[in-house]
Amino acid sequence: MITVQDHLFVIETKNTSYVFGGGDVPFGIYWGKKLHGEELGMFYTRDCHSSFDPNLSRNREEYGFWDSYSVLESCLKVNYQNTRQLDMRFQGHEIHSHGEKEELVLHFRNSFTPLEADVIYEVYPEYDMIGRSMYLKNEGEPVEIEILKSGSVSIPPLDRYRIRYLKGKWAGESQINDQFLTGGAFTIQSRTGNTGAHFNLAFALDDGTADEEGGRVWFGLLGYSGNWQITLERTSFQDMKVTAGISSFDFSYFLNQGESIRTPVFTVGFTDGGYGEMSRKLHAFEIRHILPQKKTGRVLYNSWEATAFNVRVESQKKLAERAAGMGVELFVIDDGWFGQRNSDHAGLGDWYVNPEKFPEGLGELIRYVKGLGMDFGIWVEPESVNPDSDLYRAHPDWVYRFPGREPLEARNQYTLNLSLPQVKEYILDFMTRLLGENPDITFVKWDMNKTLTDVGAGDTRTDKALWYGHVRSLYEIWEKLRERFPHVEFETCSGGGSRVDLGILRYADQCWPSDNTDAYSRLSIQEGFSLFYAPRIMTAWVTDASLGDRKKYERPISYRFHSAMMGMLGIGADISRLSEEELAQFAQYIALYKELREVIQYGKQYRLSSLRTSPLHAVEYVGEDGGEAVIFAFYQGYRYEAACPRIYPRGLAADGVYQVEGQEAPLHGDTLMYGGIEGNMGGDFDSRLIRLKRIS
Ligand code: DGJ
Numbered sequence: 001m002i003t004v005q006d007h008l009f010v011i012e013t014k015n016t017s018y019v020f021g022g023g024d025v026p027f028g029i030y031w032g033k034k035l036h037g038e039e040l041g042m043f044y045t046r047d048c049h050s051s052f053d054p055n056l057s058r059n060r061e062e063y064g065f066w067d068s069y070s071v072l073e074s075c076l077k078v079n080y081q082n083t084r085q086l087d088m089r090f091q092g093h094e095i096h097s098h099g100e101k102e103e104l105v106l107h108f109r110n111s112f113t114p115l116e117a118d119v120i121y122e123v124y125p126e127y128d129m130i131g132r133s134m135y136l137k138n139e140g141e142p143v144e145i146e147i148l149k150s151g152s153v154s155i156p157p158l159d160r161y162r163i164r165y166l167k168g169k170w171a172g173e174s175q176i177n178d179q180f181l182t183g184g185a186f187t188i189q190s191r192t193g194n195t196g197a198h199f200n201l202a203f204a205l206d207d208g209t210a211d212e213e214g215g216r217v218w219f220g221l222l223g224y225s226g227n228w229q230i231t232l233e234r235t236s237f238q239d240m241k242v243t244a245g246i247s248s249f250d251f252s253y254f255l256n257q258g259e260s261i262r263t264p265v266f267t268v269g270f271t272d273g274g275y276g277e278m279s280r281k282l283h284a285f286e287i288r289h290i291l292p293q294k295k296t297g298r299v300l301y302n303s304w305e306a307t308a309f310n311v312r313v314e315s316q317k318k319l320a321e322r323a324a325g326m327g328v329e330l331f332v333i334d335d336g337w338f339g340q341r342n343s344d345h346a347g348l349g350d351w352y353v354n355p356e357k358f359p360e361g362l363g364e365l366i367r368y369v370k371g372l373g374m375d376f377g378i379w380v381e382p383e384s385v386n387p388d389s390d391l392y393r394a395h396p397d398w399v400y401r402f403p404g405r406e407p408l409e410a411r412n413q414y415t416l417n418l419s420l421p422q423v424k425e426y427i428l429d430f431m432t433r434l435l436g437e438n439p440d441i442t443f444v445k446w447d448m449n450k451t452l453t454d455v456g457a458g459d460t461r462t463d464k465a466l467w468y469g470h471v472r473s474l475y476e477i478w479e480k481l482r483e484r485f486p487h488v489e490f491e492t493c494s495g496g497g498s499r500v501d502l503g504i505l506r507y508a509d510q511c512w513p514s515d516n517t518d519a520y521s522r523l524s525i526q527e528g529f530s531l532f533y534a535p536r537i538m539t540a541w542v543t544d545a546s547l548g549d550r551k552k553y554e555r556p557i558s559y560r561f562h563s564a565m566m567g568m569l570g571i572g573a574d575i576s577r578l579s580e581e582e583l584a585q586f587a588q589y590i591a592l593y594k595e596l597r598e599v600i601q602y603g604k605q606y607r608l609s610s611l612r613t614s615p616l617h618a619v620e621y622v623g624e625d626g627g628e629a630v631i632f633a634f635y636q637g638y639r640y641e642a643a644c645p646r647i648y649p650r651g652l653a654a655d656g657v658y659q660v661e662g663q664e665a666p667l668h669g670d671t672l673m674y675g676g677i678e679g680n681m682g683g684d685f686d687s688r689l690i691r692l693k694r695i696s
Pocket of ligand 1: 495
């Protein structure tokens with residue numbers, strides 16, 4: 001519920017209150033556990049400290065229009081011909097209701113030119129989430145935007161502030177990092193033109209006491225797949241302001257008369273149920289309000305790690321036969337099926353079927369796969385081009401470059417300038433042809449294997465807008481493709497997990513979180529991923545763990561399956577080399593996954609124990625009504641010969657009676673939750689899958 005009284009804006013969700021003072025400079029008053037919002041007006045005034053801090057409310061600006069009085073990160077800063085200062089005046093507000101979402105819009109208008117800003121709050125009461133964004137419309141002289149953020153939120157005064165965030169690198173994404181913040185600004189960001197693997201655009205903040213089970217946690221995620229920035233600023237006046245949006249690095253955007261721009265959405269939330277509850281809220285919210293649809297995820301096979309670029313119709317058919325035999329539902333051919341793509345040196349950009357590899361076209365393999373009872377999916381990387389390609393030879397001017405300079409080649413490729421209408425058309429055309437001519441393609445893995453470099457097109461005045469233009473065109477293309485091919489599901493991939501964010505997830509059904517498919521390394525990658533993103537989104541393959549030395553990475557089949565079953569199970573191993581016995585084991589695990597997948601993909605997830613702090617790693621998934629649960633447990637105990645800890649399930653009905661598979665006597669939910677289950681594992685790389693069923 002949203003109420004407004006004497007410039008006091010009170011947003012109430014199921015469990016939280018978000019209160020701010022209005023006027024020309026709205027500022028945060030309270031955000032946290034639900035209180036009596038109307039009583040919070042008492043915190044209202046915080047004025048002057050000295051001539052060095054003339055207005056302390058500015059430290060808590062909800063949306064900082066830079067007018068030279070702000071000392072912290074601003075949200076909007078512009079350049080006019082003769083001034084760089086805005087004078088935005090509050091014009092009024094509107095409240096709308098759209099089913100499960102309420103919306104509050106604050107209108108502002110510049111006093112000296114017709115520049116209008118709507119500061120938007122999208123409120124999801126059931127999930128305790130608020131989406132923050134801004135819509136800017138220019139009816140006056142052209143204006144250059146220099147800083148463009150989605151909004152700021154203020155965290156109440158705490159003794160200490162601890163940020164939890166994800167950092168990483170290619171093949172080592174989503175590593176959880178905790179850090180106490182002292183004074184000054186702390187920024188995580190991407191300057192690589194995509195979401196990036198170095199940091200994910202999400203944060204969680206607590207006072208240093210929250211854990212998986214409880215404690216107050218404030219959190220937020222930005223939905224944007226380009227250069228982004230999240231800055232947390234702590235002042236000497238007990239303020240903690242978090243500002244998120246497009247990165248100000250190398251950013252500029254001209255808004256001409258009649259033009260408008262909307263920022264990405266910064267989704268924020270609060271819980272007093274700790275990190276576990278934060279993740280469960282986010283997972284449910286993403287499934288309900290972010291993802292394009294709610295559809296049970298299929299078990300896929302992807303041939304990349306088996307055949308790499310050597311994709312041939314005959315060998316793919318053989319893999320397909322084996323995949324179908326083990327119960328795979330979706331067969332995906334990866335890189336290498338098109339152009340002269342025999343390695344990563346050539347062919348990218350030439351989206352015709354390679355005639356040597358597929359003499360009868362793609363149709364032959366698609367029909368074969370369909371005949372085996374599976375669906376068909378395909379890999380593309382539309383934003384990139386190899387210099388050794390027909391596309392590049394015909395259009396060297398389609399890639400980002402600075403005049404007279406050769407662009408940087410990484411993985412032997414350049415990036416196409418998606419702001420050029422002809423490039424956008426080219427991508428839309430070939431994708432439309434590919435999916436239109438092959439209606440049995442029902443899955444697309446969209447990859448992007450290079451950061452954006454040389455982002456220029458020859459005009460330094462407007463070039464800085466290309467970063468933003470890339471993302472906008474990308475979203476427009478995905479939106480059109482989803483409209484044209486509603487039966488096709490999309491996976492977002494960027495050399496692993498460099499494009500995982502709530503922006504692309506409005507169009508994608510799932511993500512590829514990392515190229516590191518070693519089941520052990522995956523545990524920490526998946527743990528970090530699960531902090532902010534739902535298991536339904538997280539693809540995980542059982543592979544031969546081909547990264548690095550094969551022997552070093554050898555893991556038991558059971559361990560590999562348990563690790564990959566924690567999200568959207570896929571198979572990426574070279575199954576042509578499996579023995580009959582191994583094939584049978586694969587088939588058994590796939591069948592088991594199908595039995596469990598509703599609980600895994602859509603249930604409530606509890607991180608019970610982590611290898612970060614224990615020799616035991618355990619994650620539980622509980623079905624909607626607490627009727628069924630599954631625990632994946634992994635053990636690394638060899639080093640200290642540590643005794644295997646007990647496993648304490650969560651989320652069961654306390655007085656329900658549960659049958660633990662393999663255990664004779666049924667037990668009550670509370671006995672299990674507080675008495676625990678024997679860990680019963682030894683050595684290294686041991687793992688277990690524990691099923692619990694409520695019987696009364
Ligand atoms: C990077 C992806 O993450 C891999 O899964 C694979 O699709 C390769 N690209 C193909 O080039």
